[in-house]
Amino acid sequence: MNKKLKSYTTQTYIAYALIAPAALYIILIVAWPLLETIRLSFTNSSLAGEDYVGLENYQKMFSSKKFNGIVTRTFVWMFFSVSLKLIIGLIGAVLLNANLKGRSIFRVLVMPPWVVPIAIGMLGWLWLYNGYFGIIAGVGMRTGILDGPFGFLAYKQSAFISTIIADVWVGTPMVTVFFLAAMQGVPRDLYEAAYCDGASRWDRFFKITLPQITPVIITMSLLSAIWTFNSFEIIWILTEGGPRGSTTTLIIDTYKQALGNYKFGRGAARAVVVMILLMLFAGFYLALLARINKKISHE
Amino acid sequence: MNKYNPFEKILIYFGIFVFMTFILLPFIEMFYASLRPLDHLFRSPYQFYSDDLSFWAYQEMWNTVPMLGRYIFNSFFLASCVAILTLIFVIPAAYAYARFKFPAKNTSLYILLAINMFSGAVILIPLYKLLRTLGLLNSYQSMIIPGVAFLIPTAIWLLKSYFEKIPIDLEEAAFVDGASRVQILRHIIAPLSTPGLVVVGIYAFIGAYAQQFLFAITFNQKKEYMPIPTGLYEFIGYQSVKWNEMMAAALVGMLPVLLLFVFLQKYIVEGLTAGAVKN
Numbered sequence: 137m138n139k140k141l142k143s144y145t146t147q148t149y150i151a152y153a154l155i156a157p158a159a160l161y162i163i164l165i166v167a168w169p170l171l172e173t174i175r176l177s178f179t180n181s182s183l184a185g186e187d188y189v190g191l192e193n194y195q196k197m198f199s200s201k202k203f204n205g206i207v208t209r210t211f212v213w214m215f216f217s218v219s220l221k222l223i224i225g226l227i228g229a230v231l232l233n234a235n236l237k238g239r240s241i242f243r244v245l246v247m248p249p250w251v252v253p254i255a256i257g258m259l260g261w262l263w264l265y266n267g268y269f270g271i272i273a274g275v276g277m278r279t280g281i282l283d284g285p286f287g288f289l290a291y292k293q294s295a296f297i298s299t300i301i302a303d304v305w306v307g308t309p310m311v312t313v314f315f316l317a318a319m320q321g322v323p324r325d326l327y328e329a330a331y332c333d334g335a336s337r338w339d340r341f342f343k344i345t346l347p348q349i350t351p352v353i354i355t356m357s358l359l360s361a362i363w364t365f366n367s368f369e370i371i372w373i374l375t376e377g378g379p380r381g382s383t384t385t386l387i388i389d390t391y392k393q394a395l396g397n398y399k400f401g402r403g404a405a406r407a408v409v410v411m412i413l414l415m416l417f418a419g420f421y422l423a424l425l426a427r428i429n430k431k432i433s434h435e
Numbered sequence: 436m437n438k439y440n441p442f443e444k445i446l447i448y449f450g451i452f453v454f455m456t457f458i459l460l461p462f463i464e465m466f467y468a469s470l471r472p473l474d475h476l477f478r479s480p481y482q483f484y485s486d487d488l489s490f491w492a493y494q495e496m497w498n499t500v501p502m503l504g505r506y507i508f509n510s511f512f513l514a515s516c517v518a519i520l521t522l523i524f525v526i527p528a529a530y531a532y533a534r535f536k537f538p539a540k541n542t543s544l545y546i547l548l549a550i551n552m553f554s555g556a557v558i559l560i561p562l563y564k565l566l567r568t569l570g571l572l573n574s575y576q577s578m579i580i581p582g583v584a585f586l587i588p589t590a591i592w593l594l595k596s597y598f599e600k601i602p603i604d605l606e607e608a609a610f611v612d613g614a615s616r617v618q619i620l621r622h623i624i625a626p627l628s629t630p631g632l633v634v635v636g637i638y639a640f641i642g643a644y645a646q647q648f649l650f651a652i653t654f655n656q657k658k659e660y661m662p663i664p665t666g667l668y669e670f671i672g673y674q675s676v677k678w679n680e681m682m683a684a685a686l687v688g689m690l691p692v693l694l695l696f697v698f699l700q701k702y703i704v705e706g707l708t709a710g711a712v713k714n
Contacts, residue, residue, distance in 0.1 A: 257461060
């Protein structure tokens, strides 16, 4: 009998058979295209056909000043966007964690930017950023900060900042929700003990809450770095990478090369750079996750 | 310990107000713009007040973009197909991960997590060529096939955690008593896992609805198959942008996902945060 019971969870061929459809799907639609992208990056593939060209795509790419600018810009854009998401998300989570009336409603109300299709939400931002008729330009003009209509997406610097703000808007809700969940997982007796010892609310936040949720903060920093790096729709819809390339990040550049000009080879070389960077991020993330899991199982 | 004095209360509510304004302003402004007549919107600087608000734009938008109904249908149709296909692939896999011990189990789970981190943009070129070779460009399939691939990993993780909540003792007892695996599936697992399946299905629907844009602009040029996120851009590009109608249509386009999410937010958020927070 016991042997039979054991066989219930150890018949590996059944497990593999159950996993096979999903695994094959992923291999065909994700894994194979990843490898194929690497192969294409060594060719001059286009709609007309392809020839092997060795490292030409890479040489051209790395020697172009424009490309190096794009890499730097991507990281600057990411840095500001991720930092703002984390800071605003943390403040938001603290506020929504306060034991006050209405907090359960506010917790639902933070989520819409996260759930709504980005392409639709960005239509709202296009309207907000409108230089003549939008509310932001309007408030600016009425308060005298702006001396006339101002197209936020029409100038290099303001477009750069505007796309960051829209990206922060999309990403903050998720960060807030995760931080909030982490804060609620902190054992209550820690706070009670500190309260009895006379710790102020401020002390309790810095000495209990913050250290307790640090693993989640680190995880979320990495995860949102990855998502921000991948952010495509926001920039594409607001500026298409413009004006004059000022919001062109790696992802946007990859897309433009590959599917704007149908220069598959050049696009693939950029996609490989994106892939390598993503693998680095993913490696960090998984190593971190493994460490956190190990620590938890030790405790 | 959790008592606040009036000053602290005001401070916190003020903070919440500022935070919420940032989050909700685009929606509020979209809704307000959808109610205002076009000539009020086209005043510079921005006018805060309109006296003749109406739902006129919600009627007129169907005339301005005659295919609007079709786009909304397409979005629903695409998201439903993607959600159903995702479930078909994910249910057996998630069950195997929740119940069986086998070599490479953890490694493959982590690979799934890693896949989640690749944006579709990295593999668009081979996918484009693949779909072109198969003659599937400009069809529903061209948006469904890649859509499913990117939902499978998270859906497996989510559903696995639901299966793990069903006590294994029930299944084992039935198994020892001679029930076949198919019988166990029908009489124990299926009824107990229905709520989890609904949540994961809705998660997949929302995810599929949200990710339509990239695949739609890349793999589909045909209007008949366009989903609403791309269809909305038809309001731009006539002589002037009919902002009020575009905002009305945008709100109608996002309503289904918002409603689904509001009803099920508790379960979805629980499922998604569980992995990152406790584990």
